[in-house]
Amino acid sequence: MKTRREFLQGLIVSVGGATALSACSGAATIAATAPGQRGRFYTGNEIALLSRICDLIIPRTETPGALDANVPGYLDGLMTDWASDETRSIHRKALQLIAARLDAASGNFLSASEETAVRVLTELDSNAFSGGGLAGYRSLKGYITRAYFATEEGAMEELKWVALPGRWDPSVDISAGD
Amino acid sequence: MADFDAIVVGSGMSGGMSAKELTERGLKVLVLERGPEIIPERDYTDQLAPWQSPNLDNVPQDEIKQHYPKQYGGVAYAIKESTKHFWVKDDEHPYEEAEGTSYDWLRGYHTAGRSIMWSRQTYRMGPQDFTANKEEGVGVDWPVRYEEIVPWYEKVEKFIGIAGSEEGLNQLPDSVFQPAFELTDAEKSFKQKIETTFNGRNVIPARIAHLTDATEEQRSLGRTNCQSRNRCHHGCTFKAYFSSLNATLPAAERTGNLTIIHNAIVRGLDYDFASNRVSGVQVIDAETNERRTYTSKMVFLNASAIASALILLQSKSEAFPTGLANRSDQVGRNLMDHVSGAGVAGIMTGFDDKTVFGRRPSGGIYIPRYANVTENDKPYKRGFGFQGGASPLGNAGGQIAGIGRDFKEAHKLPGPWRFSVLAFGEQLPNPDNRVTLHASRRDRWGNPVPIFNVAYGENEHIMQREALKDARAMMEAAGCINITSNDADLSKPGNRIHEMGSARMGRDPATSVLNGWCQAHDVPNLFITDGAFMTSSACQNPSLSYMAFSARAAHYAADLVAEGAL
Numbered sequence: 069m070k071t072r073r074e075f076l077q078g079l080i081v082s083v084g085g086a087t088a089l090s091a092c093s094g095a096a097t098i099a100a101t102a103p104g105q106r107g108r109f110y111t112g113n114e115i116a117l118l119s120r121i122c123d124l125i126i127p128r129t130e131t132p133g134a135l136d137a138n139v140p141g142y143l144d145g146l147m148t149d150w151a152s153d154e155t156r157s158i159h160r161k162a163l164q165l166i167a168a169r170l171d172a173a174s175g176n177f178l179s180a181s182e183e184t185a186v187r188v189l190t191e192l193d194s195n196a197f198s199g200g201g202l203a204g205y206r207s208l209k210g211y212i213t214r215a216y217f218a219t220e221e222g223a224m225e226e227l228k229w230v231a232l233p234g235r236w237d238p239s240v241d242i243s244a245g246d
Numbered sequence: 247m248a249d250f251d252a253i254v255v256g257s258g259m260s261g262g263m264s265a266k267e268l269t270e271r272g273l274k275v276l277v278l279e280r281g282p283e284i285i286p287e288r289d290y291t292d293q294l295a296p297w298q299s300p301n302l303d304n305v306p307q308d309e310i311k312q313h314y315p316k317q318y319g320g321v322a323y324a325i326k327e328s329t330k331h332f333w334v335k336d337d338e339h340p341y342e343e344a345e346g347t348s349y350d351w352l353r354g355y356h357t358a359g360r361s362i363m364w365s366r367q368t369y370r371m372g373p374q375d376f377t378a379n380k381e382e383g384v385g386v387d388w389p390v391r392y393e394e395i396v397p398w399y400e401k402v403e404k405f406i407g408i409a410g411s412e413e414g415l416n417q418l419p420d421s422v423f424q425p426a427f428e429l430t431d432a433e434k435s436f437k438q439k440i441e442t443t444f445n446g447r448n449v450i451p452a453r454i455a456h457l458t459d460a461t462e463e464q465r466s467l468g469r470t471n472c473q474s475r476n477r478c479h480h481g482c483t484f485k486a487y488f489s490s491l492n493a494t495l496p497a498a499e500r501t502g503n504l505t506i507i508h509n510a511i512v513r514g515l516d517y518d519f520a521s522n523r524v525s526g527v528q529v530i531d532a533e534t535n536e537r538r539t540y541t542s543k544m545v546f547l548n549a550s551a552i553a554s555a556l557i558l559l560q561s562k563s564e565a566f567p568t569g570l571a572n573r574s575d576q577v578g579r580n581l582m583d584h585v586s587g588a589g590v591a592g593i594m595t596g597f598d599d600k601t602v603f604g605r606r607p608s609g610g611i612y613i614p615r616y617a618n619v620t621e622n623d624k625p626y627k628r629g630f631g632f633q634g635g636a637s638p639l640g641n642a643g644g645q646i647a648g649i650g651r652d653f654k655e656a657h658k659l660p661g662p663w664r665f666s667v668l669a670f671g672e673q674l675p676n677p678d679n680r681v682t683l684h685a686s687r688r689d690r691w692g693n694p695v696p697i698f699n700v701a702y703g704e705n706e707h708i709m710q711r712e713a714l715k716d717a718r719a720m721m722e723a724a725g726c727i728n729i730t731s732n733d734a735d736l737s738k739p740g741n742r743i744h745e746m747g748s749a750r751m752g753r754d755p756a757t758s759v760l761n762g763w764c765q766a767h768d769v770p771n772l773f774i775t776d777g778a779f780m781t782s783s784a785c786q787n788p789s790l791s792y793m794a795f796s797a798r799a800a801h802y803a804a805d806l807v808a809e810g811a812l
Contacts (some may be wrong), residue, residue, distance in 0.1 A: 124649050124650065125649045125650070125653060125654075126653070126654045127650055127651060127654065129651050129654065129655075133654075145300065146301050146302065146304075149300065149301055150300075150301035150302075150304050150306045150307065151307060152306075152307035152308050152311070154307075155307060186649070186650065189649055190648075190649055193648065194647060196647075197645075197646070197647035206644075206645060209644040209645070210643050210644040210645060211644075212644060213643060213644025213657070214302055214643050214644060215302065217296075218296050218297060218302055218303075219297050220295070220297040223295070223296045223297060226654070226657075226658070227657065227658065229295075229296065231295060231475070232473050232475060233473065233474040233475060233603060233604035233605060234473050234474065234604070235474055235603070235604050236427050236428070236472075236474040236602075236603070236604035236605075236606050237603035237604055238427075238428045238429060238430040238433075238606075239428075239430065239431050239600055239602070240600065240601045240602055240603050241599060241600065242598075242599050242600065242601055242660070243599070
């Protein structure tokens, strides 16, 4: 039986694998952004929308959430420093479509209550992952998730990423008790 | 009086081994490396934490378009912001493709070459691989048989370190092993079901050049056991995987007989008609464009199969108007790679209560060749091995439904186990698959730009089509669900990064470039021990064979020097 700590470390490996490892981030280089504040790429409105979506998708729990890890700032850097004009354009159009859908469902997504915001984003998310198109939303969710787990908060506090496993154990039991 | 006893062109997989063996025999060796020096403390990036590289460690998209369209198109998985310095910029090192063909020439120009970025799968060729050409009347006969190379495999294996398991398979002989990386439970289940269902097929742990029980000799070179980080494409501070920078070059260095010169691009080899010898190696400095000539008693070309052929083609003289050592007209021809296409993935159920600890650095399972070995009903020649493995699917990069706590915490769960296999098949030698020099276009150093004209033949297409059926049948037999495949679209020639055959060895100088010692038939002090010498490709990953033949040739050449024959 593995200890809880070992179990968690094992999990990191499985989540870590190639994905988390290839998902390296430069949190240190990213200027902090706050909702409503203009980014290098995003407008103030886009930052506000992105921040609310980030907070709903990866909220603060016992560990930091996407806002604590400044995922909006991370994505602002990604779009500015990594993305081509074509990717930026696709991403911006996706944000506009997402905003329109969320506003239509909630009246005003940014000012909607927490309960309403959760409901309409859950609906959108569900549509996107059940053949309802919305590739731009799935792409955004991918950016948010990969960015979060590439930050020190996401990698260390949430995933308990292990820099130096030191050994290979091909068979770790996950028991109900853990 | 020559400057050196030997000049080795190239510091990668085979060049490192040539240099090690020659210097350990007491010869003064100059290694010419066309790229800059890699200093591990400065240039390895394996110690970076995930959050220490910007932009998800992605290379900016415009930069890829400008500098790495071919490299990234070929190996996107390995070209990250933190590793791009190990890959050439395509715009600085151009090549052309004959109309209607496509070729991936994937390279790194720096100390140790691609031995820094390789995927470390390490297998011997088997007895059948050395006799197939003769038996089938394909290409030319190897002038060497398996038994002759066995002692050199053993010598190299003890030095480099290979994690693997003894299986006693005739077609894939065991190496000298360190303990294998144990299979996951899903892989063990797959093994049991395949070996029960398909008589003669085996599922074994991948054999990979990672230390798992480092020897005294390996420790003396500063090498330690693999730490299961899977950061190998970034270099390895622990020197746990084999590269020439981690092992052979330091071994050569400590003899006191090694000189390495970086940024030295070879323009051509001088030939002395009177003595019938290579008399000098002309280089141009990559940074200053300064031209120099170095001399030695002999030259080992280890520039890579393609680059070594190009050097010969560039070295024209009255005696060799079509390129040095090319009286057979085989230089640049018979260019081979391994062919993939048959790739299948599926989900293995029943292991949801299992996960793993540590990040296995490479491999997983290997299914040794069975086609035309234990199963002889195939509509194609030769065969293939499958590489693959099972691991928890884990983080789907946000591509699962849900938001909030449940979504966040789902990333801590291992998820379903995904099993995948990919065939690596043998490509038959074909003299029409060749690299030649452009008549007028030159690179920035004045060297002719190469033109590739390579295509797969009928045998490769049929083989991959059949391999795909086999892979699906095995996945089904193993109980996989949601099986998907890539419909046997063949990998681009060059994409497996196992180029070989462009200066093949053979028994007859009229039809081959090298003799059985990797020595040019036409020019006795010229040796080629990179992939160029390969008379056929077999289906195994070839680096171990390059190194074994390099060691063997180096000792043969050192003997010739001792006898005064060179």
